[in-house]
Amino acid sequence: LCHWTFFLLGRLPPSPSPLSRGGPVGPRACLICAAWWLLRETEVANLRAARVGFVPRDILSVRLTLPASKVDQNAEGVQRTHVCQCSPAVAKPRADCPVHEVLGQTALLRKLFPGKVANGNFCLSLPLFPNIFGHAVDKKSFVETARAACAMTGQMVTSPDGAQTVTGHSLRAAGARGLAMLGLDANTIGRIGRWG
Secondary structure: OOOHHHHHHHHOOOOOOOOOOOOOOOHHHHHHHHHHOOOOHHHHHHOEHHHEEEEOOOOOEEEEEEOOOOOOOOOOOEEEEEEOOOOOOOOOOOOOOHHHHHHHHHHHHHHHOHHHEEOOEEOOOOEOOOOOOOOOOOHHHHHHHHHHHHHHOOOOOEOOOOOEOOOOOHHHHHHHHHHHHOOOOHHHHHHHHOOO
16 A cells, blocks of 8 residues: 555545445544554454543644554553644644544444443443444455545555555555654654554
8 A cells, every 4th residue: 555545545535434345434534543543454443432532732632542562452552642633723624634533433423323322431342433333343344445445545456466455454554654754753653553
């Protein structure tokens, strides 16, 4: 997946409808979150809405509890925060701002799954990016969502020899390259991606 995909994700429609059968509701938010937090498909599937934190700072921030490694799929491990990428001079949020996408996703979940909210808090069983039934998205459906998004933004989904170019790790790799192009240093990217 090309690093340019990172910069094209904001062009996806903001529709809550999945881009693939069994894919996540709020697919644009899902893919932007995966790219900015450098997530594998199984990590995205196991993010829990209840573990999203909005950090009280001068700049709006979102903190996600993420797996510390591949063997920590239940996200018991570490927390990583991103700040709002929008300009304060512009009233409308950027379409690719990871913070506003997560904010929008939590609002969507409250609307679609009111039975999964108790006393204003999400139930731990609700994924941040569930399918239409409120369950975790499987690997195949996530990859199909990423493939559909690439096609919608004019990216190649197969190589000239017919091989698939989009995998469950594609957004993690594209995100790392994109963050580097935004000026983040290798150590910071490594901490976000939980690389040793």
